[in-house]
Amino acid sequence: MAGKGEAAIDLEAEYNNRARVPDHQAVMLRWRAAAEAARAATPPLEIAYGSGEREVMDLFSAGDDAPVAVFLHGGYWQALDRSWFSGLAPALNAHGVSLAIPSYDLAPAVRLGHILRQVRRAADTVRERTGGRPVVFGHSAGGHMAACMLSEARASAAVAISGVFDLAPLIPTSLNVALRLDAAEAAALSPIHWPVPNGSTPGGTVLDCLVGGDESPEFLRQSRMMADLWEVQGVQTRYEALPGLNHFTVLDPLFDPDSEMVRRIVELAKPPGNTA
Template sequence: MTGNPIDLEPQYNNRAAVPDHPVVMARWKAEAETARVARPPLELAYGDRPREVMDLWEAAPDAPVAVFIHGGYWQALDKGWFSWIAPPLLAQGISVAIPSYDLCPEVSLSRIVHQMRAVADLLKASTGARPFVFGHSAGGHLAACLLSEGRASGALAISGVFDLEPLIPTSLNTALGLDALTARALSPIYWPPPNGGAPGGTSLDCIVGAAETAEFIRQSRAMADLWASKGVETRFEALDGLNHFTVLDPLADADSGLVRRIVERVKQ
């Protein structure tokens, strides 16, 4: 599903494609620290390893839960970078969970998928309902995995990587260690659609920045189109002027279309 032969390294090396990404990421970190001071989260363990923890902000005891899964190509970052995502959703009566997970190459990508299953299963056990999941880049991949398996009530993937095979020839694969077999097995674009594609089932939004590389736009469009062809309710949108890092900016604005869409999806 890689399309026409192209040089895949610049297509998937987002830090090289966005030279000012350190400025954006520094803002993420500063705003996350401000948010945590203003409203400290409860830290919950979902496993025994040090990074098997999540931050949880409860809007109310019976509020629906949205889980944000961070990106970093499964080999960087943690929950502490993204606390700023919680306040706009809390203001709308939605509880927010942000998990960390182990990173490649210390663990395999399949292990990270397993960890996110544990997060979703723990939240369902504690609330009685499947959480809504949304994530960025690698987190978009993991959100789609959980949706396919029926562990989420719905999903919104921002700049998701749904087909891992194009990563094999890139420098990113040094840590991931994917071959053709493992890449295909871990690519949700090849997984069964949620609920077998039955009408009235869960749905998937594929959101991407219109200023991202052609491959990231293709990935989101292809995922939405394929699952739609199998009966799943999907939605594709490319956000004008936003790149792989600034595509998260609307999550800080309670009045943005992206936050409104998440609220709509969580509460439907």
């Protein structure tokens, strides 16, 4: 929010990414096409992590003993599901890393706290299958939830791509019609206010905050703020604004097995001495 003497920030324009990127539908159609091709080539194993219709994840296995990365999709907690992102699997599978992609219930049918509880169960289900905490990476709303999973020691490491770590700026925007956040709930569910993972926490202490270089100043600020805040408290953080990428094309590197983003997730998924 703008302080005294500062120009007011148009939070609607800053956070409404579909309005900000006019060709977002074309990018999303590429996601869909890649997903359909991946599912046709290697149908995933469907794993229920709860009893609800959407409490299911797709597992694209790279082998029985392969480490598992968990991808948490975006959509501002109110759109999309696991089927849109199957196309991320081939790049990770090529490096011997399995990929789990859970769906979850959406606002306004449920509140954000309910969604977080579902994601916790999904991450815990992966750990129960593998015996170790997975690396968790996510986009937009999924970036927020990836950081939450790291804070709670449910992840061995987290890569948050274009995440929203302070939910308060969403309150006055049209996005909040479905989310129904008030100030107290936004503060309680913002990982900037959550405990940081540290050396005494049985889990990971690595958080990467990536964001498209062409995203709004607010998205750039959120990622840098999160990385800086946790770094001074002892977390190994990395902030990077990726040149030429917007809120949707920022996922493009995940489809390329030779990209730095994929190689980073592989590196985090296969750390020496990774334990439960």
